[in-house]
Amino acid sequence: MTDTDRDPQPRPSFLRRHASAGILLLGLAAVGAAAGVWTTVHGISTRDQPTALETWAARGLRHAAIPQRDRNLVNPIPLSDAALEEGRMHWADHCALCHGNDGRGNTEIGRNLYPKAPDMTAPVTQRLSDGELFSIIKNGVRLTGMPAWGSPSHAEDDQTWKLVLFIRHLPKATPEECDRMKAMNPISPMQQKETQAEDDFLNGSGDTPSAALAPAPTPRKEPR
Numbered sequence: 433m434t435d436t437d438r439d440p441q442p443r444p445s446f447l448r449r450h451a452s453a454g455i456l457l458l459g460l461a462a463v464g465a466a467a468g469v470w471t472t473v474h475g476i477s478t479r480d481q482p483t484a485l486e487t488w489a490a491r492g493l494r495h496a497a498i499p500q501r502d503r504n505l506v507n508p509i510p511l512s513d514a515a516l517e518e519g520r521m522h523w524a525d526h527c528a529l530c531h532g533n534d535g536r537g538n539t540e541i542g543r544n545l546y547p548k549a550p551d552m553t554a555p556v557t558q559r560l561s562d563g564e565l566f567s568i569i570k571n572g573v574r575l576t577g578m579p580a581w582g583s584p585s586h587a588e589d590d591q592t593w594k595l596v597l598f599i600r601h602l603p604k605a606t607p608e609e610c611d612r613m614k615a616m617n618p619i620s621p622m623q624q625k626e627t628q629a630e631d632d633f634l635n636g637s638g639d640t641p642s643a644a645l646a647p648a649p650t651p652r653k654e655p656r
């Protein structure tokens with residue numbers, strides 16, 4: 433008996449065997465083409481507000497990309513004034529640039545990113561588990577402005593957990609507290625110069641602040 437005699441079922445054709453893969457590829461190509469047309473029509477400015485669909489898809493993907501065991505992590509640092517203060521100062525120094533001292537994301541950078549820095553006092557952030565917040569801070573979020581913080585080892589995990597404590601506190605943060613944080617906000621050398629010039633002017637030493645900040649005159653060429 434030959435092999436053909438033993439296999440009465442004819443093998444399905446190549447097209448039939450690969451039909452589902454083909455449909456998937458066609459679907460992906462259609463989505464890619466639609467995204468291309470959308471981008472051409474709407475441009476790539478980060479000023480725009482992401483659509484509800486984009487936000488929903490991006491947050492869903494982010495959630496799915498964080499393993500369940502990480503989402504289930506529980507904050508090992510108990511809430512205390514000292515731990516909260518550390519989180520607050522760390523926030524003012526590293527996070528407020530985008531997220532604002534009050535966590536509402538209303539800063540020049542925060543509101544012009546795409547996606548925007550979210551209002552962290554809102555339920556959509558507060559509903560995230562401690563482990564999910566921790567994971568986002570430690571690993572960052574690809575294709576967004578959110579960087580990874582601390583070290584990839586566990587060396588700085590305690591600081592990250594203190595930031596989680598502070599994020600939980602954000603909905604209750606007072607205006608006085610946020611004002612106090614301003615002293616910890618990093619400032620550029622230009623701002624430093626401005627503050628120094630204002631202080632000198634108010635103390636009676638130095639030029640008016642604007643004169644002090646005027647560009648230095650171009651040095652004259654030394655005669656040979």
Ligand code: HEC
Nearest residue numbers: 526527530545547548549550557569573576577578581595
């Ligand atoms: C350069 C800007 C920038 C800085 C600095 C920054 N973030 Fe973010 N952060 C973002 C953006 C943009 C998002 C939105 C990401 C997204 O949509 O997935 C975000 C999202 C988050 C989220 C998720 C909240 C939510 O509801 O989606 C957490 C938590 C967070 N940041 C914590 C921090 C902490 C803590 C720091 C400081 C150690 C920090 N971020 C510094 C830009 C920034």
